[in-house]
Amino acid sequence: MRLATRKGGTPDGELIVVSADGARCLPAGAKWPSLLAAMEQWPAASADLAQAAAALAAGEGAPLDTGELRAPLPRSWQWLDGSAFATHGQLMQIAFGMDPVDATRPLMYQGMSDRFLGPRDPVPFPDESLGIDFEGEFGVIVDAVPMGVTAEEAAGHIRLVVQINDWSLRTLAPIEMKTGFGWVQAKPACSMAPFAVTPDELGPDWRHGRVCLDLTVEWNGKRFGKVNGDQMAFSFPELVAHAARTRDLVAGTIIGSGTVSNAEYAERGSACISERRAIEIIAGGKPQTAFMAFGDEVCMQVRDGAGRDIFGQIRQEVVRA
């Protein structure tokens, strides 16, 4: 099942169900006005939404206007972002002389969740000198998760999978990181690709609690990276259990993988500029690639082995606030 949110309706947008080919849609209806509302009563909501999906499969529905799409969850009560790709962490540590972290524990911070930008929204920043960077990653949306769940139990709470662009301001990031308090200024609103999909939509590409698909990142129309989600050091269920150790997770909580990164970065490239710069520093002593400028565009897309566009495209321009 593929869900999306279009403009209109509640402040949380209007929930719609999208056909398997992404061409048509049906509104979820008044009972499930928004995805956040559906997450709060997922068993009942998913049964109703599945009926709409069946109707779409039978040929019903109206053409989908992708220009009307917002983030599937335009806001949520909680966004906890991991950094689960070991290669990314290692490259950053080597390049920037950071202390190695304890590899037995997931890394995670709480980020801004009151607004997720839509897949085509322009992205406003106050200043180019802040080191504007994209971060392509995957995420999951859970229903209510009780404190203390095991990873096994957590797996059953993963209801939807999403693709996220975690916008980052690299000039500010190390200053905030050094305090130990995590990031506020360096991590403004993220963006989400149009479709939130149930794990079964991924078929065999959802395995070991990971999205085993290539995420393609283009910057100003040029391939920047094509990286696979399979190399997470911790699975999504493990990240959810980590998040829930001392708190109940509210329905609609989004848990992120962190920047997708592969050991084969020489062939596959990267999903953020900062990682490429780290590779350049390691190779040649200094970074070669500049961060984004106003007017630059980033595009992210995930296709499965059959060529199907799973999450829809993120295509965004960076603009002056």
Added chain:
Amino acid sequence: MRLATRKGGTPDGELIVVSADGARCLPAGAKWPSLLAAMEQWPAASADLAQAAAALAAGEGAPLDTGELRAPLPRSWQWLDGSAFATHGQLMQIAFGMDPVDATRPLMYQGMSDRFLGPRDPVPFPDESLGIDFEGEFGVIVDAVPMGVTAEEAAGHIRLVVQINDWSLRTLAPIEMKTGFGWVQAKPACSMAPFAVTPDELGPDWRHGRVCLDLTVEWNGKRFGKVNGDQMAFSFPELVAHAARTRDLVAGTIIGSGTVSNAEYAERGSACISERRAIEIIAGGKPQTAFMAFGDEVCMQVRDGAGRDIFGQIRQEVVRA
């Protein structure tokens, strides 16, 4: 004006206006069902709420049942907590051998905001060995703040002042802090004192953007600290401007001061156990005071010079989850 939220109504509770003596209340009515709704349209809401406050001043209203009170904001889209008391930071750095931080920038992290516990709610934790600690602090609630505001402009967006207990798990805190990612497991849900008050309610005790009042903290009925909010190294308007540097702040955002702490800690005590332990480590090489046990109670209260209870009491018991 003093506002509170009682059980019932929306998932966000029912907004009520409370008399100056805290004895009586009037419902805010259907137009302003919750404090979050009021924050989203503050100019209109505050005018209506002021009418209810005037009616209360004229003797109207029903007796306030403090047992029915939730946190004034039982949830919000964003909670950004500072650490603005220099004494607290310095004591922690010395005792725990942390690197000194850049004192020219406020410290701030994003915390859990999907649930704020009520002033009398029991506080569930999975394990006593996690180093259960209270942190008495002040906070402000803002309406929508645009990205890039100055501190001067930010001052006008501060609509309410609250008193917060930022529950902390000290065994986990240094592990998470060391990663640079900030705290997730070490910072579960906070609690709020019953009344959110407009700055003018504090009279001359709201000055230089600070709450210049004593916060009294009792642990199991014994005085633990009586610390004044005047020694913040950064004012609340400065903290709001810091938070808004690269993001618009959503209406209802709560910005915290961090643990209230005074240079005269020898006489005034502390607002968290960890700080007292730091003082003990500095004085004698090791901590003497244990963290909280299940069944322990913490109480926080703020009285002004006339003896008036400004925010109402927090009185909570720590329990096994």
